[in-house]
Amino acid sequence: MSTRALLAASIALAGFILGVVAYFVLAAPWGFPPDSVAHSNPRVPFAPAIFVAGVMMVFIAAIVYELWPGNGDHT
Amino acid sequence: MSIQARTLRDTGVGRWGPLSVAAGAALLAIVAVGIAAYSQQLIHGEVVTGLRDWGTQGGSPWGLYIAFVVYFIGVSFAGISIAALVRLLRIEALQPITRMAELLTIVSLVLGAFSVLADLGQPLRGITNLFRYARPQSPFFGTFSLVMAGYLFASLVYFYLAGRRDAYLLAQEPSRLQWFYRWWAAGYRDTPAQRARHERTSFLLAIAILPLLVTAHSTLGLVFGLMGGRPGWFSALQAPGFVVLAGVSGLGHIAVMAALVRWLLPSTREQIRPATFRLLGIFLMVLGMIYLYFTLIEVLTAGYAAHEREQELVALLLWGTYAPYFWAGTVGLGAAVTIGLVQGLRGSWNIGAVVAMGILVNIAAIAKRLIIVTPSLTHGSLLPYGHGVYIPTWVEVAIIVGLMSLGALAILAFSKLFPIVPLESEHAS
Amino acid sequence: MPKYAMTIDLARCMGCRACMVACKVENNTPEEQFWMYVFRLEEGEFPDTRLTFLPRPCQHCDNAPCVKVCPVGARYKREDGIVLTDFQRCIGCRYCEVACPYGVNYFHWKSPKKGQYLNWNKDAEVKERGNGETPPWHNPDHDRRYGEERRLTAGAVHYKGVMGKCTFCVHRVEKGLEPACVANCPVRVFEFGDLEDPESTVSRKLRESNRFRLLEDVGTEPRVFYLNGQPPTSEHRQLDAVKGGKKG
Ligand code: SF4
Numbered sequence: 001m002s003t004r005a006l007l008a009a010s011i012a013l014a015g016f017i018l019g020v021v022a023y024f025v026l027a028a029p030w031g032f033p034p035d036s037v038a039h040s041n042p043r044v045p046f047a048p049a050i051f052v053a054g055v056m057m058v059f060i061a062a063i064v065y066e067l068w069p070g071n072g073d074h075t
Numbered sequence: 076m077s078i079q080a081r082t083l084r085d086t087g088v089g090r091w092g093p094l095s096v097a098a099g100a101a102l103l104a105i106v107a108v109g110i111a112a113y114s115q116q117l118i119h120g121e122v123v124t125g126l127r128d129w130g131t132q133g134g135s136p137w138g139l140y141i142a143f144v145v146y147f148i149g150v151s152f153a154g155i156s157i158a159a160l161v162r163l164l165r166i167e168a169l170q171p172i173t174r175m176a177e178l179l180t181i182v183s184l185v186l187g188a189f190s191v192l193a194d195l196g197q198p199l200r201g202i203t204n205l206f207r208y209a210r211p212q213s214p215f216f217g218t219f220s221l222v223m224a225g226y227l228f229a230s231l232v233y234f235y236l237a238g239r240r241d242a243y244l245l246a247q248e249p250s251r252l253q254w255f256y257r258w259w260a261a262g263y264r265d266t267p268a269q270r271a272r273h274e275r276t277s278f279l280l281a282i283a284i285l286p287l288l289v290t291a292h293s294t295l296g297l298v299f300g301l302m303g304g305r306p307g308w309f310s311a312l313q314a315p316g317f318v319v320l321a322g323v324s325g326l327g328h329i330a331v332m333a334a335l336v337r338w339l340l341p342s343t344r345e346q347i348r349p350a351t352f353r354l355l356g357i358f359l360m361v362l363g364m365i366y367l368y369f370t371l372i373e374v375l376t377a378g379y380a381a382h383e384r385e386q387e388l389v390a391l392l393l394w395g396t397y398a399p400y401f402w403a404g405t406v407g408l409g410a411a412v413t414i415g416l417v418q419g420l421r422g423s424w425n426i427g428a429v430v431a432m433g434i435l436v437n438i439a440a441i442a443k444r445l446i447i448v449t450p451s452l453t454h455g456s457l458l459p460y461g462h463g464v465y466i467p468t469w470v471e472v473a474i475i476v477g478l479m480s481l482g483a484l485a486i487l488a489f490s491k492l493f494p495i496v497p498l499e500s501e502h503a504s
Numbered sequence: 505m506p507k508y509a510m511t512i513d514l515a516r517c518m519g520c521r522a523c524m525v526a527c528k529v530e531n532n533t534p535e536e537q538f539w540m541y542v543f544r545l546e547e548g549e550f551p552d553t554r555l556t557f558l559p560r561p562c563q564h565c566d567n568a569p570c571v572k573v574c575p576v577g578a579r580y581k582r583e584d585g586i587v588l589t590d591f592q593r594c595i596g597c598r599y600c601e602v603a604c605p606y607g608v609n610y611f612h613w614k615s616p617k618k619g620q621y622l623n624w625n626k627d628a629e630v631k632e633r634g635n636g637e638t639p640p641w642h643n644p645d646h647d648r649r650y651g652e653e654r655r656l657t658a659g660a661v662h663y664k665g666v667m668g669k670c671t672f673c674v675h676r677v678e679k680g681l682e683p684a685c686v687a688n689c690p691v692r693v694f695e696f697g698d699l700e701d702p703e704s705t706v707s708r709k710l711r712e713s714n715r716f717r718l719l720e721d722v723g724t725e726p727r728v729f730y731l732n733g734q735p736p737t738s739e740h741r742q743l744d745a746v747k748g749g750k751k752g
C-alpha cells in the first residue's frame with residue numbers, strides 16, 4: 001500500500017472510531033425511560049462536537065488521498 | 076469536443092450581462108426583505124410569526140419553518156443521489172447536470188440549516204449548545220450532526236474533488252480568477268494516475284454518502300414518527316414517503332435549473348440535450364406515481380382502521396381546513412404525472428413540458444410538507460382542547476422566500492465563478 | 505430520595521380555577537400561558553348534560569416523551585421525579601411541546617416581562633397598584649438555582665425564546681412548602697407528597713380511592729393521579745375554551 005493510501009485509510013478509520021466512541025461513550029448515555037439527570041448531560045464536555053469532527057475526518061481522508069503529493073502527478 | 080471549444084467566455088464565467096445583473100439585484104432585494112423580517116423576529120421574539128402553542132392557545136408550535144427544513148433537506152437529498160448515481164452508473168445523458176445537482180445539494184442543505192435557525196427561539200444558543208450538549212437519544216441529534224455536519228461536509232468534499240479537473244483546465248487560461256482555479260486544482264494535472272485516483276475516491280464517496288443519506292432521512296422521519304401521542308404522524312409510510320417526495324422535489328428543481336442554464340448559455344446546448352430531459356421526465360413521472368400510490372394507501376388505512384382521531388385528521392385533509400393544501404399537492408402531482416404519461420405515449424419529450432412537471436411537483440411537495448407538520452398539531456390533540464389554527468404571517472413568508480432567493484443568488488454567483496456545466500464529459504476520452 | 509407525586513380528587517373539584525390563578529401569581533407566567541389549567545367539560549345533549557372539571561398540570565411523566573426528545577438535555581427529570589426545563593440551556597426548538605401529548609408546554613413567544621398583566625414599563629401605573637412603590641416584577645426565588653445540579657429552572661420569567669411549563673413549584677418544594685395550586689385550592693382537591701413514604705397523604709389516598717392517569721395508553725407513566733372520576737372521552741366538549749392566542 002502506498003503512503004497515500006495508508007494515510008487516507010488511517011484518517012478515515014480514526015475518524016470513524018472517534019465518531020463511534022463519541023456517540024456511544026462520550027455523549028449523554030442512553031437509557032429508557034430517561035429517568036435520571038445523567039441522561040441530560042454528555043459524559044465528556046463537547047462530545048457532540050467530537051462526534052462531528054469524527055464524521056468530518058472520514059471525508060477529509062478523501063481529500064488527503066487525492067491531494068497527497070507525488071506519484072503520477074507529472075507526466 | 077475539445078477543451079478549447081469551450082473557453083471561459085462561453086461558460087458564462089466572469090460575465091455579468093444585463094440579465095444576470097438584473098436577476099442578481101432582484102434576488103438581493105428579496106434577501107434584504109427577508110433579513111428585515113428576521114430582524115423583527117430577533118427583536119420581538121417569535122410573537123411576530125403565526126406560530127403559537129397548541130392546547131389552550133389554539134395554535135401550532137411548528138409551521139412554515141419546519142416544513143421548509145424538511146423540504147430543503149429533501150431537495151438536497153435528490154441532488155446528491157443523482158450525482159452519486161450518475162457517477163456510479165455512468166449515465167451519460169445526465170453527466171452535464173451533475174455539478175448543478177451537487178451545487179443544489181450544498182445550497183439547499185445550507186438553506187435547511189438556516190430554516191432551523193429561523194425556527195429556534197434562541198438561535199445563537201442553538202449553535203453553541205448543539206455542539207456542547209446534543210444528546211444521541213433525541214432524533215434531532217441525527218438531523219443536526221449527520222445532516223448538517225456530515226452530509227453537508229461530505230457533499231462539499233465531493234464537490235471540491237469533482238471540480239478539480241475543470242479548475243485545472245481553467246487555470247490554463249489567464250484570467251482574474253486564475254489564482255482561484257489554481258488553488259482549487261491544487262496540483263491536479265489530469266494525469267492518468269490522478270484520474271484513476273479520482274475515479275476511486277468518487278466511487279468510495281458515493282458509496283459512503285448513501286448510508287449517510289439513509290440515516291439522515293430516517294432520523295428526519297423519526298422526528299415525526301416517534302410520536303406515539305400524535306395522531307397523523309405515526310405511520311409506517313412516513314419514512315419511504317419522505318424519501319420519495321424528496322426525490323421528486325429535487326429532480327423537479329434540477330429539471331428547471333437545467334432548462335434555465337441551457338436557455339441562458341447557448342454553448343451548453345450540445346451537452347444538455349433533450350435526452351437529458353427525457354430521462355429527468357421519466358424519473359419524475361415514476362417517482363410521482365409512487366408517491367400518489369403512497370398517498371392513496373395512507374388515506375385508505377387511516378380512513379378505515381385507525382383511531383377516530385386519525386379518521387378526523389383524514390377528513391380534515393380531504394374536505395376540511397387543510398383540503399386546499401392536500402388537493403394542491405395531489406392535483407399538482409397528478410398533473411405532472413399526466414404530462415409525463417402523455418409525452419411518454421407520444422414518444423417525444425418536450426423541454427418546456429418537463430419544466431412544467433418540475434414546477435408542479437415542487438408546488439405539490441411544499442403543500443405536502445406543510446400538511447405533514449401542522450394538521451396534527453392544530454387538530455391532533457388527545458385531550459379535549461379546542462381546535463387550533465395556523466396562518467403564517469408575512470415575517471415567516473418573507474424569511475422563507477428570502478432564503479430561497481439567497482439560494483438562487485448563491486447559484487447565480489457560483490455560475491459566474493465556475494462553469495456550472497462540467498467542461499467536458501468526464502468519461503468521454 | 506423522595507418520589508414526588510400529585511393526586512387530584514375529581515369528586516371535590518368544582519371548577520373554580522383558583523389553582524390557575526395561584527399558579528399565575530406564584531410563577532409570574534405571562535398572559536395566555538396556563539401552567540395549570542382546568543378543563544370545564546360538558547357531555548350529553550341538552551337538557552341531559554353533565555358538567556365535569558379536570559385540572560391539568562404537567563404530568564411529570566416517568567417515561568416523559570419531552571425529556572426523550574430534547575436535543576440538548578434542557579428538559580430533564582430530577583431524581584425525585586420533577587420534570588424541569590433548564591432555561592439557560594433551552595434553544596427554543598419546541599420539540600418537547602410537540603412531543604408532549606398533554607399540551608402543558610408554553611413557549612415564550614415574546615419577552616416574559618412584556619407579557620405580564622401589568623405593564624412594568626409604565627411606572628406610574630405600577631406604582632399606583634403597588635401603593636406608591638414599584639414591586640419587583642417577578643418572584644426573586646425564580647432566579648435561584650435548585651437541586652443537586654444547580655440549574656436555572658424555577659418560574660417563568662427568564663428569557664424570550666425558551667420553553668416553560670409547570671415545575672411542581674420546585675422553588676417552594678425545596679423549602680418544604682407545597683406547590684401553589686395545592687396550597688390554594690379552597691376544597692383541597694390536590695395532594696402533593698412522597699410516594700416512597702407509605703404514610704404520606706398521597707400514598708394513603710392512592711390506596712383508598714379508585715384512580716386513573718391521563719392518556720394511560722400512550723405509555724408516558726404520569727406522576728399525577730386522578731382520583732374518584734372518569735377520564736375524558738371524545739364525548740366531552742370544552743365549555744369555555746380559551747380563545748386562541750393570536751393577539752401580539
Ligand atoms: S406532561 Fe408533557 S411536559 Fe409534562 S412530563 Fe409529561 S410529557 Fe413532559
Ligand code: SF4
Pocket residue numbers: 573574575576577578579589593594595596597598599600601666667
Ligand atoms: S424547546 Fe427547549 S426544552 Fe424543549 S426540546 Fe427544545 S431545547 Fe429542549
